[in-house]
Amino acid sequence: MAAAPRAAPLTATTAFAHRPRRGMVGRVLHWFASxxxxxxxxxxxxxxxxxxxxxxxxxxxxxxxxxxxxxxxxxxxxxxxxxxxxxxxxxxxxxxxxxxxxxxxxxxxxxxxxxxxxxxxxxxxxxxxxxxxxxxxxxxxxxxxxxxxxxxxxxxxxxxxxxSTDSAEGIQExxxxxxxxxxxxxxxxxxxxxxxxxxxxxxxxxxxxxxxxxxxxxxxxxxxxxxQQERDLAAADERARIAREMHDVVAHSLSVMITQADGARYASQNDPEVARRTLETIAETGRSSLHEMRRLLGVLHDDSGAETRPMPTIADIPDLVDTVQLSGTRAKLTVSGDATRADRLTAGAQLVAYRVVQEALTNILKHAGPEPQATVTLRWGEQMLQLQIDDDGRGALSSDDGAGNGLRGMRERLALYDGSVQAGPRAGGGFSVHATLPYENGAS
Known part of the structure; x- marks a missing residue:
């Protein structure tokens, strides 16, 4: 315990007092080398x-x-x-x-x-x-x-x-x-x-x-x-991850809030009660988005005291579908297979599944047209989870949001867990997103 104070940096005076010989030798050697x-x-x-x-x-x-x-x-x-x-x-x-x-x-x-x-x-x-x-x-x-x-x-x-030379004879011997x-x-x-x-x-x-x-x-x-390169890569990866999170949170919440606000504007003239419920939905969506934004900003500032709200998982997908229904979009959730296989997905993989569904529903709200019908299907297979999100809208869903964070963000997220996504217009009208997410070890 007595040695603990020595761990503090020494001043020039104390260094000379405690280690005069060592410091002097070091200075002399440095001078010689220079x-x-x-x-x-x-x-x-x-x-x-x-x-x-x-x-x-x-x-x-x-x-x-x-x-x-x-x-x-x-x-x-x-x-x-x-x-x-x-x-x-x-x-x-x-x-x-x-x-x-x-x-x-x-x-x-x-x-x-x-x-x-x-x-x-x-x-x-x-x-x-x-x-x-x-x-x-x-x-x-x-x-x-x-x-x-x-x-x-x-x-x-x-x-x-x-x-040698004999001086008398002049002969060398x-x-x-x-x-x-x-x-x-x-x-x-x-x-x-x-x-x-x-x-x-x-x-x-x-x-x-x-x-x-x-x-x-x-x-x-x-x-x-x-x-330094690893730090730069980690920082770039973290920036990309936060950009995806910001896009998912902001784009989905704002789409719901805009749709609800439009409905409340028309309902306020005929049915004040509907308008009131709609405004409550807008407030709840805004509060939820605010919590998500605070969490992300806490990560950016590396604040250990920032709010650490649990990350969404597959279990939160029903609530996500319900939120979309409140916005006036007809949406339903279908689950097939053994749902207990969710335990075979890591927390990060479950977050990816949630974000894929969230991105697909957000794009339906933005691009599918008036009163679309959406169907979210979760198929728990023996080796992977399959996500199917279909709608009967215009079928012209854009590939991104103009900033490169749409379907490309889905592909990047799924690629981290060996997953894949296919998206495109449906033959009978509307748009379809099909994503696969393997389990951690591929076993059933």
């Missing part, structure tokens, strides 16, 4: 102070030895500078920097220039090639360093040891037994080769770590894009 070229330049400056500056200090006041220039101090100073300088670009221009350093080393061995401490920095370049350069450059740099080690040993170790020479050369070469291999392996490990970090970043970016 200033690669500057960091490498400072590193070369530090190495030069150790490996190059001593040659300059020793050479001050001395003259250049032309007879033994390979071992002169100023020659060592020049080679040290040329070997050290390419390390400034070891991470930003790795391959050109490695070529420059290798060229200096080749010239050094070819001319027999003295070995300088800065030659050990070749290991840093081997590491850089393995870590930052392309694969071909990494492998080429490794074998070139091994070959350079062999050339170094042959040039500076094997040749001087194998032969072996200075040491061959076995001792081979053993010394082998040990020395093994040490250098092991150092090169270790540097290359460390670079390869760094390369893998960098590759993994890059893959993690790319994966995180792809995941973020994918999540």
């Amino acid at each position: 200033h690669v070229q500057l960091v490498d330049t400072l590193l070369v400056a530090a190495l030069s102070a150790i490996l190059v500056l001593p040659f300059a200090l020793v050479g001050v006041g001395s003259t250049f030895d032309r007879t033994n220039w390979q071992n002169d101090t100023w020659t060592g100073f020049l080679i040290s500078v040329l070997v050290t300088l390419p390390l400034i670009w070891r991470r930003t221009r790795t391959v050109p920097a490695a070529i420059a350093m290798a060229s200096v080393c080749v010239v050094q061995v070819a001319l027999g220039v003295q070995v300088v401490p800065a030659d050990a920095l070749v290991l840093m370049m081997v590491y850089a090639l393995a870590a930052y350069a392309p694969r071909w450059a990494s492998i080429s740099g490794f074998w070139l360093a091994i070959a350079g080690a062999a050339a170094l040993i042959v040039r500076y170790r094997a040749m001087p040891v194998l032969t 072996p200075a040491q037994p061959l076995f001792q020479i081979v053993l010394a050369v082998t040990i020395f070469f093994g040490f250098i080769a092991a150092s090169v291999t270790a540097a290359w392996l460390l670079g390869a490990i760094t390369r893998n770590r960098i590759s993994q970090q890059r893959e993690l970043r790319e994966h995180a970016e792809r995941l973020e894009i994918q999540q």
Whole structure:
């Protein structure tokens, strides 16, 4: 329980007080990663102070030895500078920097220039090639360093040891037994080769770590894009669903209310009682529509306190037909088959069935003409529910309401539950809508 307050965000002062070392290390690492070229330049400056500056200090006041220039101090100073300088670009221009350093080393061995401490920095370049350069450059740099080690040993170790000059006779003869020479050369070469291999392996490990970090970043970016796309698709799907719900609620309710209002206008002149009942029907329809609108608006605003009225189901279809009858349209409901199979439909599928009937009846009120007769039939089959809505009107039912939410909305709703719909004028007059809605597992 005492650790709970630590979950709150820390200010700069408290962060420094509680985690000074961790925060400082993070800032230093971030600075290093953001200033690669500057960091490498400072590193070369530090190495030069150790490996190059001593040659300059020793050479001050001395003259250049032309007879033994390979071992002169100023020659060592020049080679040290040329070997050290390419390390400034070891991470930003790795391959050109490695070529420059290798060229200096080749010239050094070819001319027999003295070995300088800065030659050990070749290991840093081997590491850089393995870590930052392309694969071909990494492998080429490794074998070139091994070959350079062999050339170094042959040039500076094997040749001087194998032969020596007798000053009296002027005859060259072996200075040491061959076995001792081979053993010394082998040990020395093994040490250098092991150092090169270790540097290359460390670079390869760094390369893998960098590759993994890059893959993690790319994966995180792809995941973020994918999540954003999923959110966009979900939002678009939700907008389409709400548009269908709004159409179903508003179109049906307004159609009923308009029909009732027209009837009340004429009935008020002859039969006030009929007019009163008609106005009550209009008020009830308006209240019901208002409840539906509030529910949908609550979903849009994501208000947990909004009214959550139960979604209509197949059990509400009789009330829907009764509402249409109150509007003056002759409508009847026929049910065949085992109605208990409604349990095999999910709540979403039952809502779809209700909306299909609601849409069909709404279109009858809007397009079928005066005093149409509608028949709603529910057939509970063994594998699916069949919905049949027929009327004897003009038979010219439009496919949508002008906004693309008519029969197309039916098809979209039914398609979500593997259902289908067929609609068109009847041969004997009127219009027919036939929809099928499979049960959840298709079993009876």
